[in-house]
Amino acid sequence: MSKEKPSIPKGTRDFGPAVVVKRNYIFGVIRRTFEKFGYLPLETPAMEQLSVLTGKYGDEGDQLIFKILNSGDFLSKTNAADIEQGHKHLTRKISEKALRYDLTVPFARFVVMNRNEITFPFKRYQIQPVWRADRPQKGRYREFYQCDADVVGTDSLLCEAEIVQMINETLTTLGLTDFTIKINHRGVLAGIAEAIGEKGRESEICVAIDKLDKIGQEGVRKELLERGIAATAIDKLEPLYALSGSNENILEQLQTILGNTEEGQRGLQDLHQVWQYLKSLKSQALTAQNESGNPRLQLDVTLARGLSYYTGCIFEVKVNNVSMGSISGGGRYDNLTGMFGMPGVSGVGFSFGVDRIYDVLEELQLFPDSTQLGTQVLLVQFDKESELYALPLLQQLRDAGIASELYPEAAKLKKQMSYADQKNIPYVILIGSEEIATGKLKLRNMQTGEQQDSTLEEVIAKLNS
């Protein structure tokens, strides 16, 4: 073996103990919220058949899938002609498995494979890592966790309303107060395209206007013209950027603009229904205000995402006043299982991006102190006799629910004390010949330096208070 420097693949990360504790705190909040709304956990394999994944995310997506080389002689099924036909052809010959790219497609596969055992509507959540062969950037990794909740087998817009509720509850519990849940509808987007005389071109229009806050109105105009959208159509489109007023107000304005298009009407009715549900649920998303004075839930006709598969409502969540992209997104897809030969099943779901939520909580210093707690008390030993004396005490402390540890060898006091100091252990108990003789333990407060002689019962009472 050469002594090479070890490293980890590009875009992947190790998580140290302090980070894992904080991440688990986020996972816990998300998991409890999902379960409170009746979603149950599902886990699927890290790898799927490559054929299950390809073609589900578009051409761009296919390139970002991590393929797994066949085991053994992966060239056994190939010949020289295969290489000449290019990498796409060759890939199918040397790779049959791939790492999962998201949690939605494996979920759809699971639903199709288990359709006879599942009771619909089927609500599941899934918290697992996914892999993308993307080029890493801030907040973008090649291995990251997604936290999905989806329900399939119902068209009810109550699901959409509950998604808003779950987003609001999760982020509120995490201590966030200033965030915006953007909502839009594919029907509205299609209706807009039709109303401005570019029916059927909504994908191109949406890709451009989704960048509005990034490249500005002029940038969008330029891009639309490049994509062949008529200037007269763009003139009709631009007033929509500036729609203002309450959400109800915007809905009314949209009604007059695209109410006579079939798709637009479908979208507006859906959105209206979602608002009705949220009102009856007395949703905080409608009543709570951000620092800017706007409600948390905002209808945004420039929101366009997941165009390749979403068909109904679409969501995106942005934390305000932090430099971070969306931390959550989702929408309704009418035909997800259709790609696996099971048509007519509608689903709706969304996902939290834990890595980004972590960065936001860190930036806003919203992690609670409890995520920093470790060992409460360290027992310091001097020799074999004090170790033997300490062991039953150690067990009694643990039985009392106090996180405690005994330094595992009779190292120098300085060494043991430094250990407590560096692990931020707030208390140390010294057990030497004096303490054994008197039966009184020496409890040292590492913050103040105060020491006092106490019985074990007094120590337990103090640490549990």
Added chain:
RNA sequence: GUGGUUGUAGCUCAGUUGGUUAGAGCACCAGAUUGUGAUUCUGGGGGUCGUGGGUUCGAGACCCAUCUUCCACCCCA
């Protein structure tokens, strides 16, 4: 996938137009202090300068390749 950017001790970084033996702060280890951490003092270990080639009498510095970091596109959590 396209275009940039970064890499020197565990960490943050110096290092002059290419010139002797590559430095600092923090961290680490040991001692001052054989029953007391964080503070103080003294001493010490640790680098094939990301990796591999090349130019040169001479490369941490210049050139090429490759890996990595970060950024802008594309796209996306």
